[in-house]
Amino acid sequence: MTTAPGESPAVARRRVRLALRRARQSSGWSQSDVAQRLGWSMSKMQRIEAGEVTVSATDLRALLELYGGFSDEEVKQLVEDARISRRQRWWTAPEYRQHLTSGLMQLLQFESEAVRIWAYQPVLVPGVLQTPATAETIFKFWHDAARRRASGAELMSEADRRVRIKVRELRRQQVIERADAPPYHLVLDESVLGRDVGGLDVAAEQMEALAASAQLSHVHIRIVPLDRGALLGLLGPFMILELDEEDPDDAVLYSETTFSDMVVHDIRDVRSHRGYMETLWEQAFPEDASLRLIEARAAVLRSSLDRLDS
Numbered sequence: 422m423t424t425a426p427g428e429s430p431a432v433a434r435r436r437v438r439l440a441l442r443r444a445r446q447s448s449g450w451s452q453s454d455v456a457q458r459l460g461w462s463m464s465k466m467q468r469i470e471a472g473e474v475t476v477s478a479t480d481l482r483a484l485l486e487l488y489g490g491f492s493d494e495e496v497k498q499l500v501e502d503a504r505i506s507r508r509q510r511w512w513t514a515p516e517y518r519q520h521l522t523s524g525l526m527q528l529l530q531f532e533s534e535a536v537r538i539w540a541y542q543p544v545l546v547p548g549v550l551q552t553p554a555t556a557e558t559i560f561k562f563w564h565d566a567a568r569r570r571a572s573g574a575e576l577m578s579e580a581d582r583r584v585r586i587k588v589r590e591l592r593r594q595q596v597i598e599r600a601d602a603p604p605y606h607l608v609l610d611e612s613v614l615g616r617d618v619g620g621l622d623v624a625a626e627q628m629e630a631l632a633a634s635a636q637l638s639h640v641h642i643r644i645v646p647l648d649r650g651a652l653l654g655l656l657g658p659f660m661i662l663e664l665d666e667e668d669p670d671d672a673v674l675y676s677e678t679t680f681s682d683m684v685v686h687d688i689r690d691v692r693s694h695r696g697y698m699e700t701l702w703e704q705a706f707p708e709d710a711s712l713r714l715i716e717a718r719a720a721v722l723r724s725s726l727d728r729l730d731s
Contacts, residue, residue, distance in 0.1 A: 430475075431533035434506035437481070437499055438472045439665060444488040445470075459483055471673070471686050472534065472664075473527065475506045520584035524682035528660075528675050529588070531684065532596050535603045537663040539698050543610040543654040545618065546627060548589045549596045550607070550634050555627045556586050558619035597634060606641045608701045609711075610654055614644070614718045621726050628719035635712045643705035644714050650704050653697055661695055669695075 445455055452466040468474045476484075481503050485491050491499070521529075532538070540547050546555065560582045596602060617624035635642040658677055665671035674685040674694050685691070706714065 433502040435534045520581045527684040531662045535662040539661040540607045554623045625722035632715045644711040645705045
């Protein structure tokens with residue numbers, strides 16, 4: 422496969438990562454075996470194959486020589502992909518990086534590479550589907566909550582809020598709006614529809630926007646009824662990002678709480694959360710019924726605003 426003009430670093434990095442992982446698997450060696458042979462740390466091998474770091478041309482050639490079986494043209498192509506993948510990307514720019522958590526920066530990377538995304542939200546509409554007004558309300562809450570914590574807690578500055586809202590817009594473009602966006606499967610707890618985050622006007626706009634997103638061909642939203650899934654709701658919000666159509670285990674888990682977030686690579690955690698997601702998906706209303714629930718809630722909120730204005 423040749424590199425297309427203007428190809429994104431994420432696509433090139435994914436191609437290198439998959440080629441290296443498949444070559445190692447074909448060799449029968451574990452990551453530990455390869456790390457020992459090259460005098461590298463296990464952490465370095467894990468991060469290269471997970472795509473957390475880009476690989477230098479020198480390290481790439483060492484891996485390709487160790488694995489063998491690559492033609493001169495394939496080596497040339499992978500070296501070029503590695504060069505492209507090391508280009509600066511918008512989410513690592515200093516003006517953004519200083520305002521983002523490590524977990525969020527990793528999430529941005531994996532969202533750009535994902536072939537399918539599964540998300541569960543028991544409390545709020547997820548960030549990529551939030552309106553700017555909803556996002557503003559949530560970030561203000563985080564700032565106020567941090568201020569109420571123990572002395573020395575880090576507050577969210579105006580610059581933090583501005584950058585994170587901008588990043589949510591860019592994430593929406595990447596995950597929802599781009600022409601080749603991956604299938605996005607979302608399970609929402611029914612209680613999310615009843616929470617008027619930001620007041621009636623903000624909530625009405627949010628429900629209308631959510632209904633519009635649910636009608637996109639690659640967006641699949643299901644609502645879990647209040648009388649189902651309560652115990653699984655204790656897991657909190659999480660996402661599973663699948664990175665290879667042919668290998669379901671090539672995936673990462675993203676989980677978050679109010680004050681922390683992380684990307685998890687342990688396949689045991691990914692598999693267990695995939696099982697939880699499958700259960701939630703089965704317990705939820707079908708997509709058409711879920712859409713009607715969202716539209717009904719939007720209509721109730723809009724009607725309430727009409728009454729206040731009359």
